[in-house]
Amino acid sequence: MWSDTPEITQMREAVRALCSDFPGSYWREKDRARAYPEEFVDALTKAGFLAALIPEEYGGSGLGLSAAAAILEEIHSSGCNASACHAQMYIMGTILRDGSDAQKQEYLPKIATGELRLQAFGVTEPGSGTNTLGLKTTAVRDGDDYVINGQKVWTSRAEYSDLMVLLARTMPQDQVQKRTDGLSVFIVDMRKAVGNGLTIKPIRTMINHSTTEVYFDDLRVPAMNIIGEEGKGLRYILNGMNAERVLIAAECIGDARWFTAKASRYASEREVFDRPIGQNQGVQFPIARSFAQTEAADLMVRKAAAMFDAGETMAAEANMAKMLASEASWAAGEACMQTHGGFAFAEDYDIERKWRETRLYQIAPISTNLILSYLAEHVLKLPRSY
Ligand SMILES: Cc1cc2nc3c(=O)[nH]c(=O)nc-3n(C[C@H](O)[C@H](O)[C@H](O)COP(=O)(O)OP(=O)(O)OC[C@H]3O[C@@H](n4cnc5c(N)ncnc54)[C@H](O)[C@@H]3O)c2cc1C
Numbered sequence: 001m002w003s004d005t006p007e008i009t010q011m012r013e014a015v016r017a018l019c020s021d022f023p024g025s026y027w028r029e030k031d032r033a034r035a036y037p038e039e040f041v042d043a044l045t046k047a048g049f050l051a052a053l054i055p056e057e058y059g060g061s062g063l064g065l066s067a068a069a070a071i072l073e074e075i076h077s078s079g080c081n082a083s084a085c086h087a088q089m090y091i092m093g094t095i096l097r098d099g100s101d102a103q104k105q106e107y108l109p110k111i112a113t114g115e116l117r118l119q120a121f122g123v124t125e126p127g128s129g130t131n132t133l134g135l136k137t138t139a140v141r142d143g144d145d146y147v148i149n150g151q152k153v154w155t156s157r158a159e160y161s162d163l164m165v166l167l168a169r170t171m172p173q174d175q176v177q178k179r180t181d182g183l184s185v186f187i188v189d190m191r192k193a194v195g196n197g198l199t200i201k202p203i204r205t206m207i208n209h210s211t212t213e214v215y216f217d218d219l220r221v222p223a224m225n226i227i228g229e230e231g232k233g234l235r236y237i238l239n240g241m242n243a244e245r246v247l248i249a250a251e252c253i254g255d256a257r258w259f260t261a262k263a264s265r266y267a268s269e270r271e272v273f274d275r276p277i278g279q280n281q282g283v284q285f286p287i288a289r290s291f292a293q294t295e296a297a298d299l300m301v302r303k304a305a306a307m308f309d310a311g312e313t314m315a316a317e318a319n320m321a322k323m324l325a326s327e328a329s330w331a332a333g334e335a336c337m338q339t340h341g342g343f344a345f346a347e348d349y350d351i352e353r354k355w356r357e358t359r360l361y362q363i364a365p366i367s368t369n370l371i372l373s374y375l376a377e378h379v380l381k382l383p384r385s386y
Pocket residue numbers: 120121122123124128129130131153154155156157205209211360363364365366367368369370373385386
Protein backbone atom coordinates (compact mmCIF):
# COMPACT_ATOMS: atom_id res chain seq x y z
CA MET A 1 0.00 0.00 0.00
CA TRP A 2 2.86 2.40 0.80
CA SER A 3 5.02 1.66 -2.22
CA ASP A 4 4.15 2.50 -5.82
CA THR A 5 3.43 -0.04 -8.51
CA PRO A 6 5.90 0.08 -11.46
CA GLU A 7 3.11 1.74 -13.53
CA ILE A 8 2.67 4.52 -10.99
CA THR A 9 6.45 5.02 -10.77
CA GLN A 10 6.57 5.42 -14.55
CA MET A 11 3.66 7.79 -14.51
CA ARG A 12 5.33 9.94 -11.86
CA GLU A 13 8.36 10.26 -14.16
CA ALA A 14 6.13 11.26 -17.08
CA VAL A 15 4.37 13.91 -14.97
CA ARG A 16 7.70 15.30 -13.77
CA ALA A 17 8.94 15.49 -17.37
CA LEU A 18 5.85 17.42 -18.42
CA CYS A 19 6.16 19.78 -15.44
CA SER A 20 9.78 20.59 -16.29
CA ASP A 21 8.40 22.63 -19.22
CA PHE A 22 6.61 24.88 -16.69
CA PRO A 23 9.28 26.40 -14.44
CA GLY A 24 8.83 28.92 -11.64
CA SER A 25 9.00 31.83 -14.08
CA TYR A 26 5.85 30.52 -15.83
CA TRP A 27 3.90 30.36 -12.56
CA ARG A 28 5.19 33.72 -11.34
CA GLU A 29 3.96 35.39 -14.50
CA LYS A 30 0.52 33.78 -14.20
CA ASP A 31 0.37 34.64 -10.52
CA ARG A 32 1.19 38.32 -11.09
CA ALA A 33 -1.43 38.63 -13.84
CA ARG A 34 -3.93 36.35 -12.06
CA ALA A 35 -4.07 34.57 -15.41
CA TYR A 36 -5.33 31.06 -16.15
CA PRO A 37 -2.46 28.62 -16.87
CA GLU A 38 -4.01 27.56 -20.17
CA GLU A 39 -0.80 26.07 -21.65
CA PHE A 40 -0.24 23.89 -18.59
CA VAL A 41 -3.86 22.71 -18.55
CA ASP A 42 -3.65 21.93 -22.28
CA ALA A 43 -0.47 19.92 -21.80
CA LEU A 44 -1.99 17.87 -18.97
CA THR A 45 -5.15 17.31 -21.01
CA LYS A 46 -3.24 16.18 -24.11
CA ALA A 47 -1.12 13.82 -22.04
CA GLY A 48 -4.35 12.26 -20.72
CA PHE A 49 -3.56 12.86 -17.05
CA LEU A 50 -6.84 14.63 -16.34
CA ALA A 51 -8.77 11.61 -17.64
CA ALA A 52 -7.03 9.23 -15.25
CA LEU A 53 -10.19 8.32 -13.34
CA ILE A 54 -12.52 7.97 -16.33
CA PRO A 55 -13.08 4.31 -17.25
CA GLU A 56 -11.54 3.11 -20.52
CA GLU A 57 -14.96 2.46 -22.06
CA TYR A 58 -15.53 6.24 -21.97
CA GLY A 59 -12.09 7.08 -23.32
CA GLY A 60 -10.20 7.60 -20.07
CA SER A 61 -7.30 5.66 -18.56
CA GLY A 62 -9.43 3.76 -16.04
CA LEU A 63 -6.89 4.25 -13.27
CA GLY A 64 -7.62 4.31 -9.56
CA LEU A 65 -7.42 7.06 -6.98
CA SER A 66 -3.88 6.02 -5.95
CA ALA A 67 -2.66 6.77 -9.49
CA ALA A 68 -4.60 10.04 -9.69
CA ALA A 69 -3.16 11.09 -6.32
CA ALA A 70 0.36 10.33 -7.57
CA ILE A 71 -0.21 12.59 -10.62
CA LEU A 72 -1.30 15.54 -8.47
CA GLU A 73 1.46 15.00 -5.93
CA GLU A 74 4.10 15.10 -8.68
CA ILE A 75 2.64 18.27 -10.16
CA HIS A 76 2.93 19.98 -6.80
CA SER A 77 6.32 18.59 -5.84
CA SER A 78 7.60 19.89 -9.19
CA GLY A 79 6.66 23.44 -8.14
CA CYS A 80 3.56 23.57 -10.35
CA ASN A 81 -0.05 23.88 -9.20
CA ALA A 82 -2.94 21.69 -10.31
CA SER A 83 -5.79 23.76 -8.92
CA ALA A 84 -6.62 25.25 -12.31
CA CYS A 85 -7.75 21.84 -13.52
CA HIS A 86 -7.69 19.19 -10.77
CA ALA A 87 -11.49 19.25 -10.62
CA GLN A 88 -11.63 18.01 -14.24
CA MET A 89 -10.34 14.76 -12.78
CA TYR A 90 -12.96 14.23 -10.11
CA ILE A 91 -16.19 16.24 -10.58
CA MET A 92 -17.14 13.86 -13.37
CA GLY A 93 -17.35 11.17 -10.65
CA THR A 94 -20.87 12.40 -9.85
CA ILE A 95 -21.98 11.58 -13.40
CA LEU A 96 -20.01 8.33 -13.45
CA ARG A 97 -21.45 7.05 -10.16
CA ASP A 98 -24.95 8.47 -10.15
CA GLY A 99 -25.76 9.72 -13.68
CA SER A 100 -27.94 7.92 -16.22
CA ASP A 101 -26.46 5.86 -19.05
CA ALA A 102 -27.43 8.62 -21.49
CA GLN A 103 -25.60 11.25 -19.38
CA LYS A 104 -22.51 9.06 -19.16
CA GLN A 105 -22.48 8.49 -22.93
CA GLU A 106 -23.05 12.16 -23.65
CA TYR A 107 -20.52 13.72 -21.29
CA LEU A 108 -17.77 11.33 -20.19
CA PRO A 109 -16.06 10.72 -23.57
CA LYS A 110 -15.91 14.48 -24.21
CA ILE A 111 -14.62 15.16 -20.70
CA ALA A 112 -11.96 12.48 -21.28
CA THR A 113 -10.62 14.22 -24.41
CA GLY A 114 -10.94 17.68 -22.86
CA GLU A 115 -13.47 18.75 -25.51
CA LEU A 116 -15.74 19.50 -22.56
CA ARG A 117 -14.43 20.95 -19.35
CA LEU A 118 -16.39 19.97 -16.27
CA GLN A 119 -14.44 21.67 -13.54
CA ALA A 120 -16.93 23.96 -11.79
CA PHE A 121 -18.67 22.78 -8.67
CA GLY A 122 -21.43 24.97 -7.21
CA VAL A 123 -22.08 24.01 -3.61
CA THR A 124 -20.90 26.77 -1.22
CA GLU A 125 -23.19 29.76 -0.69
CA PRO A 126 -22.44 33.06 1.03
CA GLY A 127 -25.26 32.71 3.56
CA SER A 128 -24.79 29.11 4.65
CA GLY A 129 -21.04 28.39 4.32
CA THR A 130 -20.14 24.94 5.54
CA ASN A 131 -23.75 24.22 6.48
CA THR A 132 -24.68 22.72 3.11
CA LEU A 133 -28.19 21.83 4.26
CA GLY A 134 -28.83 25.54 4.77
CA LEU A 135 -28.22 26.45 1.13
CA LYS A 136 -30.84 28.72 -0.41
CA THR A 137 -30.48 28.29 -4.18
CA THR A 138 -33.73 26.80 -5.48
CA ALA A 139 -34.61 24.70 -8.52
CA VAL A 140 -38.35 24.64 -9.28
CA ARG A 141 -39.81 22.29 -11.88
CA ASP A 142 -41.63 24.09 -14.70
CA GLY A 143 -42.63 21.87 -17.63
CA ASP A 144 -39.54 20.28 -19.16
CA ASP A 145 -37.19 22.55 -17.23
CA TYR A 146 -36.09 23.44 -13.75
CA VAL A 147 -35.88 27.16 -13.03
CA ILE A 148 -32.88 28.05 -10.86
CA ASN A 149 -32.61 31.11 -8.60
CA GLY A 150 -29.97 31.97 -6.02
CA GLN A 151 -26.28 32.56 -5.58
CA LYS A 152 -23.10 30.55 -5.07
CA VAL A 153 -19.71 31.74 -3.88
CA TRP A 154 -16.20 30.38 -4.40
CA THR A 155 -17.28 28.58 -7.56
CA SER A 156 -13.76 28.06 -8.83
CA ARG A 157 -12.89 27.86 -12.55
CA ALA A 158 -16.45 28.81 -13.62
CA GLU A 159 -14.99 31.05 -16.32
CA TYR A 160 -12.90 28.17 -17.66
CA SER A 161 -15.47 25.43 -17.55
CA ASP A 162 -18.16 24.37 -20.02
CA LEU A 163 -20.23 22.56 -17.44
CA MET A 164 -21.00 22.98 -13.77
CA VAL A 165 -22.28 20.44 -11.28
CA LEU A 166 -24.76 22.38 -9.16
CA LEU A 167 -26.46 21.53 -5.86
CA ALA A 168 -29.82 23.27 -5.37
CA ARG A 169 -32.89 22.87 -3.20
CA THR A 170 -35.88 21.26 -4.91
CA MET A 171 -38.01 20.98 -1.76
CA PRO A 172 -38.18 23.51 1.11
CA GLN A 173 -36.31 22.40 4.21
CA ASP A 174 -39.46 22.45 6.38
CA GLN A 175 -41.27 20.03 4.04
CA VAL A 176 -38.73 17.21 3.82
CA GLN A 177 -39.18 13.96 5.75
CA LYS A 178 -35.45 13.36 6.25
CA ARG A 179 -33.34 16.45 6.94
CA THR A 180 -30.79 15.41 4.30
CA ASP A 181 -33.47 15.20 1.58
CA GLY A 182 -34.71 18.00 -0.67
CA LEU A 183 -31.45 18.85 -2.46
CA SER A 184 -30.81 17.88 -6.09
CA VAL A 185 -27.81 17.86 -8.41
CA PHE A 186 -27.87 19.34 -11.91
CA ILE A 187 -25.51 19.52 -14.85
CA VAL A 188 -25.55 23.15 -15.97
CA ASP A 189 -24.29 23.85 -19.48
CA MET A 190 -22.63 27.18 -18.84
CA ARG A 191 -21.97 27.85 -22.52
CA LYS A 192 -25.73 28.30 -22.92
CA ALA A 193 -26.44 29.69 -19.47
CA VAL A 194 -24.09 32.70 -19.30
CA GLY A 195 -26.15 35.75 -20.25
CA ASN A 196 -29.38 33.75 -20.04
CA GLY A 197 -29.86 33.70 -16.28
CA LEU A 198 -26.29 32.94 -15.17
CA THR A 199 -23.83 35.68 -14.26
CA ILE A 200 -20.24 34.98 -13.21
CA LYS A 201 -18.23 37.50 -11.18
CA PRO A 202 -14.54 36.80 -10.49
CA ILE A 203 -13.25 37.15 -6.91
CA ARG A 204 -9.67 38.35 -6.64
CA THR A 205 -7.89 36.38 -3.95
CA MET A 206 -4.43 36.08 -2.38
CA ILE A 207 -3.66 33.24 -4.80
CA ASN A 208 -4.21 32.71 -8.52
CA HIS A 209 -7.26 30.49 -8.27
CA SER A 210 -9.84 31.73 -10.84
CA THR A 211 -12.58 31.62 -8.27
CA THR A 212 -15.93 33.37 -8.69
CA GLU A 213 -19.39 34.24 -7.43
CA VAL A 214 -22.22 33.00 -9.62
CA TYR A 215 -25.75 34.36 -9.71
CA PHE A 216 -28.78 32.44 -10.96
CA ASP A 217 -31.71 34.55 -12.09
CA ASP A 218 -34.50 32.39 -13.56
CA LEU A 219 -31.94 30.15 -15.27
CA ARG A 220 -33.73 27.33 -17.12
CA VAL A 221 -32.02 23.95 -17.02
CA PRO A 222 -33.55 21.00 -18.91
CA ALA A 223 -35.14 18.50 -16.52
CA MET A 224 -33.09 15.73 -18.13
CA ASN A 225 -29.96 17.38 -16.67
CA ILE A 226 -30.83 16.30 -13.16
CA ILE A 227 -28.42 13.66 -11.84
CA GLY A 228 -30.06 10.70 -10.13
CA GLU A 229 -33.23 11.05 -8.13
CA GLU A 230 -34.75 14.44 -7.27
CA GLY A 231 -34.23 15.29 -3.59
CA LYS A 232 -31.34 12.85 -3.04
CA GLY A 233 -28.57 15.13 -4.30
CA LEU A 234 -26.70 15.58 -1.03
CA ARG A 235 -25.80 11.89 -1.06
CA TYR A 236 -24.42 12.14 -4.61
CA ILE A 237 -22.28 15.14 -3.70
CA LEU A 238 -21.00 13.56 -0.48
CA ASN A 239 -20.04 10.44 -2.44
CA GLY A 240 -17.54 12.51 -4.41
CA MET A 241 -16.10 14.48 -1.54
CA ASN A 242 -13.95 11.70 -0.09
CA ALA A 243 -12.12 11.25 -3.39
CA GLU A 244 -11.63 15.02 -3.63
CA ARG A 245 -10.15 15.15 -0.11
CA VAL A 246 -7.60 12.45 -0.92
CA LEU A 247 -6.57 14.20 -4.12
CA ILE A 248 -6.17 17.56 -2.38
CA ALA A 249 -4.17 15.80 0.35
CA ALA A 250 -1.85 14.42 -2.33
CA GLU A 251 -1.30 17.97 -3.62
CA CYS A 252 -0.34 19.00 -0.08
CA ILE A 253 2.17 16.13 0.11
CA GLY A 254 3.64 17.41 -3.16
CA ASP A 255 3.87 20.95 -1.83
CA ALA A 256 5.49 19.70 1.38
CA ARG A 257 8.11 17.76 -0.60
CA TRP A 258 8.88 20.82 -2.71
CA PHE A 259 9.35 22.99 0.40
CA THR A 260 11.47 20.38 2.17
CA ALA A 261 13.80 19.86 -0.81
CA LYS A 262 14.19 23.60 -1.29
CA ALA A 263 14.83 24.25 2.42
CA SER A 264 17.34 21.39 2.75
CA ARG A 265 19.30 22.55 -0.30
CA TYR A 266 19.45 26.14 0.84
CA ALA A 267 20.34 25.23 4.43
CA SER A 268 23.32 23.24 3.13
CA GLU A 269 24.52 25.97 0.75
CA ARG A 270 23.90 29.23 2.54
CA GLU A 271 26.80 30.25 4.78
CA VAL A 272 26.45 32.72 7.62
CA PHE A 273 29.05 33.07 10.40
CA ASP A 274 31.42 31.06 8.15
CA ARG A 275 29.35 27.85 8.19
CA PRO A 276 26.24 26.49 6.51
CA ILE A 277 23.11 27.63 8.31
CA GLY A 278 21.89 24.02 8.16
CA GLN A 279 24.64 23.09 10.63
CA ASN A 280 22.56 24.83 13.30
CA GLN A 281 20.00 22.52 14.81
CA GLY A 282 17.62 25.46 15.15
CA VAL A 283 17.52 25.47 11.35
CA GLN A 284 17.61 21.67 10.87
CA PHE A 285 14.89 20.68 13.29
CA PRO A 286 11.86 22.44 11.77
CA ILE A 287 12.80 20.95 8.38
CA ALA A 288 13.26 17.48 9.87
CA ARG A 289 10.04 17.73 11.88
CA SER A 290 7.92 18.76 8.91
CA PHE A 291 9.57 15.99 6.86
CA ALA A 292 8.42 13.46 9.48
CA GLN A 293 4.91 14.99 9.44
CA THR A 294 4.83 14.71 5.66
CA GLU A 295 5.90 11.07 5.63
CA ALA A 296 3.21 10.21 8.20
CA ALA A 297 0.52 12.12 6.32
CA ASP A 298 1.57 10.43 3.08
CA LEU A 299 0.89 7.04 4.65
CA MET A 300 -2.65 8.14 5.46
CA VAL A 301 -3.14 9.49 1.92
CA ARG A 302 -1.98 6.16 0.50
CA LYS A 303 -4.20 4.21 2.89
CA ALA A 304 -7.29 6.29 2.05
CA ALA A 305 -6.64 5.98 -1.70
CA ALA A 306 -6.05 2.22 -1.48
CA MET A 307 -9.28 1.78 0.49
CA PHE A 308 -11.21 3.84 -2.07
CA ASP A 309 -9.77 1.73 -4.90
CA ALA A 310 -10.78 -1.43 -3.03
CA GLY A 311 -14.34 -0.12 -2.69
CA GLU A 312 -14.10 0.21 1.09
CA THR A 313 -15.68 2.93 3.23
CA MET A 314 -12.94 5.48 3.85
CA ALA A 315 -14.56 8.73 4.98
CA ALA A 316 -12.52 8.88 8.19
CA GLU A 317 -9.27 8.12 6.35
CA ALA A 318 -10.02 10.68 3.60
CA ASN A 319 -10.70 13.35 6.19
CA MET A 320 -7.61 12.49 8.26
CA ALA A 321 -5.46 12.42 5.12
CA LYS A 322 -6.63 15.88 4.10
CA MET A 323 -6.15 17.36 7.57
CA LEU A 324 -2.73 15.82 8.23
CA ALA A 325 -1.39 16.58 4.76
CA SER A 326 -2.55 20.22 4.81
CA GLU A 327 -0.89 20.68 8.20
CA ALA A 328 2.30 18.98 7.00
CA SER A 329 2.53 21.19 3.91
CA TRP A 330 1.99 24.27 6.04
CA ALA A 331 4.70 23.17 8.50
CA ALA A 332 7.08 22.49 5.61
CA GLY A 333 6.20 25.86 4.07
CA GLU A 334 6.92 27.62 7.35
CA ALA A 335 10.25 25.80 7.72
CA CYS A 336 11.19 26.72 4.16
CA MET A 337 10.27 30.37 4.73
CA GLN A 338 12.24 30.63 7.95
CA THR A 339 15.28 28.84 6.46
CA HIS A 340 15.45 31.31 3.59
CA GLY A 341 15.29 34.36 5.84
CA GLY A 342 14.68 37.56 3.87
CA PHE A 343 15.08 35.82 0.52
CA ALA A 344 11.86 33.87 1.20
CA PHE A 345 10.05 37.14 0.47
CA ALA A 346 11.62 37.55 -2.96
CA GLU A 347 9.17 36.41 -5.63
CA ASP A 348 11.95 34.83 -7.68
CA TYR A 349 12.41 32.10 -5.07
CA ASP A 350 8.77 30.93 -5.52
CA ILE A 351 8.50 30.25 -1.80
CA GLU A 352 6.07 33.03 -0.94
CA ARG A 353 3.78 31.93 -3.82
CA LYS A 354 3.77 28.26 -2.82
CA TRP A 355 3.33 29.30 0.83
CA ARG A 356 0.22 31.34 -0.05
CA GLU A 357 -1.10 28.54 -2.24
CA THR A 358 -0.71 25.74 0.28
CA ARG A 359 -2.44 27.72 3.05
CA LEU A 360 -5.77 27.29 1.26
CA TYR A 361 -5.98 23.61 2.04
CA GLN A 362 -6.63 24.06 5.75
CA ILE A 363 -9.83 25.86 4.72
CA ALA A 364 -10.99 24.38 1.41
CA PRO A 365 -12.51 22.11 0.31
CA ILE A 366 -13.35 21.56 3.99
CA SER A 367 -11.91 23.31 7.02
CA THR A 368 -9.94 21.56 9.75
CA ASN A 369 -12.58 22.15 12.44
CA LEU A 370 -15.22 20.38 10.40
CA ILE A 371 -12.89 17.39 9.93
CA LEU A 372 -12.21 17.23 13.67
CA SER A 373 -15.90 17.45 14.35
CA TYR A 374 -16.55 14.59 11.89
CA LEU A 375 -13.94 12.40 13.60
CA ALA A 376 -15.22 13.28 17.06
CA GLU A 377 -18.83 12.50 16.26
CA HIS A 378 -18.68 9.68 13.72
CA VAL A 379 -15.52 7.81 14.70
CA LEU A 380 -15.14 8.53 18.41
CA LYS A 381 -18.92 8.70 19.06
CA LEU A 382 -18.64 11.92 21.06
CA PRO A 383 -21.82 14.02 21.40
CA ARG A 384 -22.96 15.76 18.23
CA SER A 385 -21.95 19.44 18.33
CA TYR A 386 -24.14 20.96 15.61
C1 LIG B 1 -10.07 29.69 -3.06
C2 LIG B 1 -11.29 28.91 -2.71
C3 LIG B 1 -11.84 28.05 -3.65
C4 LIG B 1 -13.02 27.35 -3.36
N1 LIG B 1 -13.61 26.58 -4.36
C5 LIG B 1 -14.86 26.10 -4.15
C6 LIG B 1 -15.58 25.49 -5.23
O1 LIG B 1 -15.08 25.36 -6.35
N2 LIG B 1 -16.86 25.10 -5.00
C7 LIG B 1 -17.46 25.24 -3.78
O2 LIG B 1 -18.63 24.86 -3.64
N3 LIG B 1 -16.79 25.79 -2.73
C8 LIG B 1 -15.51 26.24 -2.90
N4 LIG B 1 -14.84 26.84 -1.85
C9 LIG B 1 -15.51 27.01 -0.58
C10 LIG B 1 -14.88 26.21 0.55
O3 LIG B 1 -15.25 24.86 0.43
C11 LIG B 1 -15.33 26.86 1.85
O4 LIG B 1 -14.70 28.12 1.95
C12 LIG B 1 -15.00 26.02 3.04
O5 LIG B 1 -15.75 24.82 3.02
C13 LIG B 1 -15.32 26.78 4.33
O6 LIG B 1 -16.60 27.33 4.26
P1 LIG B 1 -16.84 28.88 4.57
O7 LIG B 1 -15.79 29.67 3.87
O8 LIG B 1 -18.24 29.22 4.25
O9 LIG B 1 -16.59 29.00 6.11
P2 LIG B 1 -17.68 28.99 7.27
O10 LIG B 1 -18.59 27.83 7.14
O11 LIG B 1 -18.28 30.35 7.34
O12 LIG B 1 -16.73 28.75 8.52
C14 LIG B 1 -15.81 29.76 8.96
C15 LIG B 1 -14.91 29.17 10.03
O13 LIG B 1 -15.71 28.70 11.11
C16 LIG B 1 -15.47 27.34 11.40
N5 LIG B 1 -16.72 26.67 11.76
C17 LIG B 1 -17.94 26.79 11.16
N6 LIG B 1 -18.84 26.02 11.78
C18 LIG B 1 -18.19 25.37 12.78
C19 LIG B 1 -18.57 24.41 13.76
N7 LIG B 1 -19.81 23.94 13.85
N8 LIG B 1 -17.62 23.98 14.63
C20 LIG B 1 -16.35 24.46 14.57
N9 LIG B 1 -15.94 25.35 13.67
C21 LIG B 1 -16.83 25.80 12.77
C22 LIG B 1 -14.90 26.75 10.11
O14 LIG B 1 -14.06 25.66 10.38
C23 LIG B 1 -14.14 27.94 9.54
O15 LIG B 1 -12.82 27.95 10.03
C24 LIG B 1 -13.62 27.50 -2.10
C25 LIG B 1 -13.05 28.35 -1.14
C26 LIG B 1 -11.92 29.06 -1.43
C27 LIG B 1 -11.36 30.01 -0.41
